[in-house]
Amino acid sequence: MEKVRNLSLKYKVSMIVIIMVVLIFAGVTYFSLNILKTNLSNDLKSELLSVGTLTSMQVNPDQVGKLLSKNGEGNPDFTSLQKQLDQIQKDQGVMSWSYIWTLKDDQVTTQAYTSNLNDIYKPGALFADLAPIHLDAAKKVYSTGKSEVTDIFKDPFGTWRTVFSPIKQDGKVIAVIGIDYSADYINQLSSQARNQQLLITIIGLIIIALVIYAAINKILKPLKSIVNVSNRIAEGDLSSNPLSYDSNDEIGQLNTAVVKMQHSLRTLILNIQDSSEHVATSSQQLTASSQETESYSVKVNSDMTEIAEKTLMNSKITEETVTVLEETAIGIQRIAESTSTASEESEQMAASAQNGYDSLDRLQNQMHNITESVTRIADVIQVLNSQISEINEMTNLITDVAEQTNLLSLNASIEAARAGEHGRGFAVVATEIRKLAERTGRSANTIAEHLGSITQSTTQSQIIAQEGQGEVHKGLELMKEAAQSFNQILESTKNVSMQMQEISASSQQISASSEEVTASMTELRNVSGEIAKSSDQVSSASELQLQFIQEVAQATESLSHTSQSLQELIQQFKV
Incomplete structure (x- = not known):
């Protein structure tokens, strides 16, 4: 990792770009090989279908x-077909063998085959040692009458891909001819195509890598000159000539920035050199003045510290007295506020209790109205049940009439049939009457079903209304008890409110007296605090002044040393 970090920029950029190109080529090659494999498989399938046909x-x-x-083996037709299949195998060149099968009830009978299958097949004999995909393909040819190619499969004799084609006589499939191709031949074709694709990809990658390296090397070459100039500037040499680079790309902009930096540093160093000489002279004068001022400040600071200590002691005594009085006043004020608030809340509670009592009274009246409404609903539901029963009886009557009409129309149809040609028109009318009667019967049955559902619903509604009436009576009793409780709460609340008003008035009088005493002591505390504060401020100011003078003395001495060091550093630059 350390070696990679120390590589030059052109190698890093080249590596990144080449890696990206390799990844892109790898992806393209992967998809190309998949497409090539698919196309090769499809082409091979088409070729096998053509050979089979x-x-x-x-x-x-x-x-x-x-x-x-x-x-049988001595059959002249078998011998002739075997020679013909051997000749086709010889002419075709790449097939492993061929054979002719017949299928019946998923059983395979070998009728003819190439001579290299003499040790495996027997003419006219059943053969059962087959792969399922092999047998399924042959059955599909029998059912569709079209050639079929299997995928690569394995059986006890090797790994193959087979094409089956139908042998037809008078348009009917009487047998199938199968041609096996070794998977080694198919894999060899795929391997050759894959190797060609990989070789082309590798050669392309090498050419592109060389082109990328050459282009990046040419683009980044000016950076080496810029780095050399930057190193000389870092070593303090600002006298080198500016670089010449005509392009306005990022490297050109970097070159312009380095030239500007070199010029700015040269100007800055010259200005610092002049300023450091002036600072050295001024710092010596400032050091002498600060030492004289420091001696006077030490004496003033001592006197002010003594005054501040005595004033602070007096202020603390006054502060403690005022704090006690303020805490007492606050406690009394809180009592007054609490009793006033409690008085107001007790009045609000009394008003709320009165409102609650009034609301319960209105609610009790409303519950009486609800009881009457529930009773009327139960009566209406009972009347509705009676009417539904009457409608149900009418529906049964319609159903009976429809059934009788249906029987009459059936009898009329029979009589019309007996009348022959003269009763045909009457038969049509009777048929229509029978259909109308059937529809009427079905509609009456539907109405009866709906009425039954409505009857159940109204019965349940009547039960629910009766239950609701009982619950309403219970609610009325509970509201009466609640009204009595609210009346007792109202009386108690009024008594509490009157007592809290008396306590609040007394607390306010005590609070007013306490506030007058606290105000007097606060005024005394403020006067003492101002005196102590002023003394403390003067003392602090004198201490700060002394510290500041001491710091100035130290700073001027440090400044003198710094200006000397700065002049030594400036002498290292070549301007």
Whole structure:
């Protein structure tokens, strides 16, 4: 970490920019490889579909159809198909092997295959050692009639990617031909494409890194000259010639600032040199005057300290007397205020009790009104229940009429049917009457259901009204008891208010007398305090003056030494 901190600016900037470029290239390369992998997979899938389709077109479906009925190693159709598949494998070059299957009830029967599968397959025999993805793809070709490519999968014989194509006879799929490609071949294609992409990326990064380093080196080259000049200024050499840099970028602005700083420092050093000589002369004169003033101030300070001590003692005695009287006056005043406040609050409490009593009386009247309203509501609900019962009876009557009408319309329809062609119009009318009767019956049933719900609600409302009437009676009894309690509180509050008024008047008279005594002692305390304060201020002023004179003497001596040191430092600069 320390080595990185000590690197030059061009290396630091180059490292940062190159790291950013590498990260950007890494991200772009990552996404490019993913896109390349996807495109390669899609291209390979398209190629496999084309190979599968072309291969299935070269197979004679009639020969395959004959193998379905009779198959075996000595079958001439099997031998012919195997030679044809071997030739297709030889011409294609990269396929591992091919085979022809038939499927029935998820069972695979091998009908033909390339000769390199003779140790694995038997013609016309079932084969069960299959990967699920392998079997699912073959079944999908059977169901859709289109070629299908699997993803890369693994089975007991290796890792593969397979294309299945249908073999059709008279438009019907009678078998599928499968072509297996080794995953090593597919991975080899992906690896070659990935390596090419990585090689291009690395070469691009190297070229861009070299270009970035060269550009940054050229841009930051003037900084080295500026650093050299700054180091000479730091060592005290202000006589170097200004730098020339035409650009107005940040480096140019830095160069201009360094030139201005060099000129300002040269002017400042010359001014300080003149001023330090003048300060050295003045400080010597000031030192002599301050020593003479210090001797007079010591004597004045001693006299004022003695006067201040005697005045302060007298002021403390007066202060203690006034404090006792003030505390007594405050206590009496608080008693007067408390009794006055208590008197006012007792009057307010009496008024509040009277208002509460009046409110309870009005509330009691209102509760009587609520009782009468609840009773009327219960009566109205009872009348409503009676009316609902009558409506329910009418609804039952409508339902019965609708059912009878429905039966009559049904009989009319039967009679119209017997009448044949002459009763057709009458049958239509009877049908419409029956539909109307059915709708009337359904509407009457709906009304009856709603009336039942309303009856339940009114019954519950009547019960609630009766309960509310009982609660109102209980509330009336409680309010009567509360009115009696409020009446007792009102009488007690009036008695307390009268007693507090008498106490408040007495406390105010005592407070007025105490305030007169306190005012006299306060005036005496103020006079004593002013005398003590004046003496103390004079004493403090004399002490401060003495300290100030001593500090001035020390400062003038220090100033003399400083001016000498300053002249020695200025001589180190070359202007």
